[in-house]
Every structure is written in structure tokens, then in C-alpha cells.
Amino acid sequence: MSPRGLRPLVVAVGAVLAVAGCAGTTGPAAAPPASTASSTPSPSASPSPSPSPVAPTSSLDPASVPEPTGVRIPALGVDQDLIGLGVAADGTADVPADFGDVAWFTPGGRPGARGPTVLMGHVDSTAGPAVFYELRDLTPGDTVELTVADGSVATYTVTGTEQVAKDTFPTAAVFGATSADVLRLITCTGAFDAGARSYTDNLVVSAVRSG
Amino acid sequence: MSRTRTALLRTAVVTGAAGALAMTAVGPAAAETEVAEPTTFSSAFTAMATPDMVINNDGAATPGQPGASGTFTYRINSDTEVICYDISLTGVTPPYQSPAKTATHIHQGDAGQAGPPRIAFPNPEDDGTGRLVSSGCLQGPFTTGVVADGTDTGAGFTLDQIEADPSAFFTDTHTSAYAAGAVRGQLTAIPVGGVETGAGGAAATGSQDGSTGTVVGVVGGAALLAGAGAVALRRRALQQ
Numbered sequence: 001m002s003p004r005g006l007r008p009l010v011v012a013v014g015a016v017l018a019v020a021g022c023a024g025t026t027g028p029a030a031a032p033p034a035s036t037a038s039s040t041p042s043p044s045a046s047p048s049p050s051p052s053p054v055a056p057t058s059s060l061d062p063a064s065v066p067e068p069t070g071v072r073i074p075a076l077g078v079d080q081d082l083i084g085l086g087v088a089a090d091g092t093a094d095v096p097a098d099f100g101d102v103a104w105f106t107p108g109g110r111p112g113a114r115g116p117t118v119l120m121g122h123v124d125s126t127a128g129p130a131v132f133y134e135l136r137d138l139t140p141g142d143t144v145e146l147t148v149a150d151g152s153v154a155t156y157t158v159t160g161t162e163q164v165a166k167d168t169f170p171t172a173a174v175f176g177a178t179s180a181d182v183l184r185l186i187t188c189t190g191a192f193d194a195g196a197r198s199y200t201d202n203l204v205v206s207a208v209r210s211g
Numbered sequence: 212m213s214r215t216r217t218a219l220l221r222t223a224v225v226t227g228a229a230g231a232l233a234m235t236a237v238g239p240a241a242a243e244t245e246v247a248e249p250t251t252f253s254s255a256f257t258a259m260a261t262p263d264m265v266i267n268n269d270g271a272a273t274p275g276q277p278g279a280s281g282t283f284t285y286r287i288n289s290d291t292e293v294i295c296y297d298i299s300l301t302g303v304t305p306p307y308q309s310p311a312k313t314a315t316h317i318h319q320g321d322a323g324q325a326g327p328p329r330i331a332f333p334n335p336e337d338d339g340t341g342r343l344v345s346s347g348c349l350q351g352p353f354t355t356g357v358v359a360d361g362t363d364t365g366a367g368f369t370l371d372q373i374e375a376d377p378s379a380f381f382t383d384t385h386t387s388a389y390a391a392g393a394v395r396g397q398l399t400a401i402p403v404g405g406v407e408t409g410a411g412g413a414a415a416t417g418s419q420d421g422s423t424g425t426v427v428g429v430v431g432g433a434a435l436l437a438g439a440g441a442v443a444l445r446r447r448a449l450q451q
């Protein structure tokens with residue numbers, strides 16, 4: 001669907017390699033390659049196949065709906081269970097200790113309730129690329145599937161990517177509550193500050209519920 | 212405890228951001244001292260405000276404006292008593308109305324309960340697209356203009372009370388048609404600042420897969436052994 005429709009397929013091959021390399025040093029980061037070879041649409045029928053779907057809205061308390069338990073990004077070959085994390089003692093976002101893990105922000109939104117559902121994964125470790133290394137290659141129209149605790153699958157369609165400086169991080173725009181059922185995927189990007197061992201920027205991919 | 216973050220580039224960047232905020236601040240200084248955005252925050256909170264959450268002063272459910280919703284996001288520096296607000300309403304029809312100085316508040320009260328206002332924020336105004344927005348930063352001590360038992364309901368309130376128990380606070384906006392509240396939502400914690408999702412080193416330490424197009428910079432010095440170590444090191448700069 002995207003103007004660069006072929007690109008995700010090319011990327012998928014590299015992503016599988018990257019995740020496998022990461023797995024060798026940081027733990028299990030299994031990415032079943034068989035399911036990533038084709039850009040299969042979501043198993044659940046999508047009511048709005050348009051590249052710019054409008055997310056459904058909800059005022060439901062996220063605590064009243066099941067938790068997301070897994071994420072699959074066919075274009076990147078990512079297929080991971082989710083770990084739940086919240087706010088660290090210093091006020092910043094807790095992030096996975098394992099560079100192969102993807103975290104969802106538990107105090108935030110959930111599929112089927114108010115948004116945003118926020119996923120966070122490392123772009124790399126000192127050993128090499130990590131689980132969200134290829135996140136920047138997602139393009140509008142790519143799909144992200146969240147498995148939910150009740151066994152259902154919520155499909156989201158990527159609408160855009162933004163690079164934001166951590167020093168002026170747009171907290172309200174990224175983590176602020178939304179009535180729309182939206183998903184945000186966050187990793188690091190930008191220049192690397194070797195002294196702080198930290199990137200200067202975050203990459204934020206936005207997606208809206210499409211199935 | 213002081214949370215002095217030391218980052219070299221921040222000062223210049225934030226100065227620009229603060230200037231932009233000052234220019235876009237909505238309306239007159241209807242409430243507390245309007246201040247520039249601080250360089251650091253100790254906490255942040257958001258609320259999805261909806262009509263079904265509205266409770267009147269007698270504690271009875273009193274639905275607000277049908278179809279309306281609001282996102283209220285707050286960033287707090289509890290050391291300096293500064294709270295920055297980013298409020299966006301859709302489907303709320305002014306005029307605003309409240310016995311307080313403004314009609315947009317943080318109240319102290321659990322879900323399903325009424326409670327006194329503690330902070331009054333400038334009311335959201337049309338940003339030209341039909342959305343009602345209000346953003347800026349206020350520095351306490353806070354007053355609301357609502358007097359109970361001879362004392363302003365903001366007196367004695369400090370921002371660390373929100374940090375101690377955000378779920379005991381809600382935020383809302385009141386209009387003449389929905390005086391008990393057009394929309395209301397409880398506060399929930401969200402992170403401050405950026406997300407530390409990279410430790411670097413893919414290029415410098417010799418990645419095995421020969422990836423190209425990397426945005427990873429060069430890592431100097433000894434490589435950290437574990438991810439937890441990298442996170443801890445970064446966090447040390449955020450504390451004390």
C-alpha cells in the first residue's frame with residue numbers, strides 16, 4: 001500500500017539477521033522467519049484497508065480490557081512477547097533490561113480502550129542491533145499486530161514516524177491520553193553521546209487501529 | 212532532593228522552547244504566576260477526560276457534554292513548584308463557568324468522588340482549527356479563588372501531593388451548560404523526558420551481521436557488559 005511497498009520486504013531479511021545476532025548475546029529473541037516472508041494481511045479482516053485509516057475511539061478505562069501480550073511486525077520480522085513496564089523511580093520510562101525484549105507501558109492505553117498503547121524496545125546494545133533496530137524502516141501502511149490476553153489480535157496500521165529530541169521530548173504528544181485507539185512504538189535514534197552512552201533522540205512510530 | 216540533570220545541549224534548546232511557549236500562552240494570566248518551561252521535570256501525568264466521569268459536588272454522577280473529550284497532560288517539577296499543562300478539548304462548548312478563578316482545574320478526589328479544586332488553569336481557547344487548547348507553565352503557591360471554611364482551596368497544596376498519589380486527583384473543565392463538569396478524568400503517571408532505548412556500540416564493538424545504514428555513533432572507552440549497567444549509568448545523571 002505504501003509508495004515504497006517493496007521496501008519492507010527487503011528490510012525483513014536484514015531484520016531477521018539482526019535479531020538473530022542480538023539473540024546470540026543477550027538472550028532469546030526468537031523471530032520465526034517463516035511467517036515474515038510474505039506481507040500477509042492481518043488474520044482478522046480489516047474493515048478499513050485504506051492507508052489512512054481513522055482509529056476508532058473509546059473512553060473505556062484501559063484496566064477494563066485485556067492486556068496486550070505480544071507484538072508482531074511482519075515487515076521487520078519482529079515477533080515478540082511483551083513485558084509490562086511502568087515509570088521508574090526517577091520519573092523516566094522504565095525500559096527493558098534485556099535488549100531483545102519489547103515492553104508495553106502498563107499505566108497507558110490498551111487495544112480496545114483509550115490510547116495510546118505504547119511499546120518500547122532498544123535500537124541496539126553494546127553487542128549490536130537490538131529488537132527495534134529496524135523500526136525506522138517502517139513506512140505508512142505497514143501493519144503491527146498486537147496479541148491480546150483474550151487471544152484476539154488487534155491490527156494497527158502505521159501512519160507516520162517522527163524523530164524527537166529527548167531534551168525536548170513531546171511528552172503530551174507521545175504519552176498523553178487519547179480517545180483514539182492508537183499505538184506508538186519507541187526506540188532511540190539520532191547522534192550517540194558516548195559520554196552518557198545514550199542517543200540524543202527518540203524515534204516514535206505512530207499507528208492507528210485498523211482491524 | 213534535587214534532580215539536577217546535566218545535559219550540555221539542553222539549555223539552548225529549552226530556551227527556544229520556552230520562548231515559543233511564552234508566545235503561544237493562551238489568554239491573560241488568569242491563575243498563578245505564568246513561568247517559562249523548566250529544564251527538568253520530576254514527574255508527568257495524563258488524564259483522558261470524558262463526560263461519563265463527571266461527579267457533582269454532592270457526589271452524584273452527573274454526565275457532562277455528550278460526545279466531548281479532553282486530553283490533559285501535566286509535567287511537574289516538584290522542587291520548584293512548577294506545573295506545565297497541555298490541555299486539548301474536543302466537543303466542549305464554551306462559555307466556561309466556575310466559581311473558581313478559571314473553569315479548568317485539578318481537583319483532589321478519587322474516582323467517583325467529588326473534591327475541592329487545588330489548581331486553576333487558563334481555560335482552553337480555540338486554536339483556529341476548532342480545537343480548544345491551553346498550554347503553559349504555572350508556579351505555585353496556588354490559589355483557586357474558591358474559599359472553603361475561610362481558606363482558599365489551593366492553600367497548603369503542593370505538587371508533591373500529586374506525585375505521592377496521582378489517582379487521588381482528577382482534572383476537569385466546567386461550562387455554563389455543564390457546571391458540574393463537561394469532561395473529567397483521573398490522573399495517571401506517564402514518564403518524563405525521552406526513553407532510553409539504546410546503548411550504542413553496534414558499530415564500534417563490531418557487529419556480526421554487517422548491517423548498513425546504521426545511525427549508531429562511535430562508542431569510546433570500555434564497553435559496558437550488560438544492558439542493566441547501561442541503564443543504571445544513564446539514570447545516575449538524572450538523580451541527585
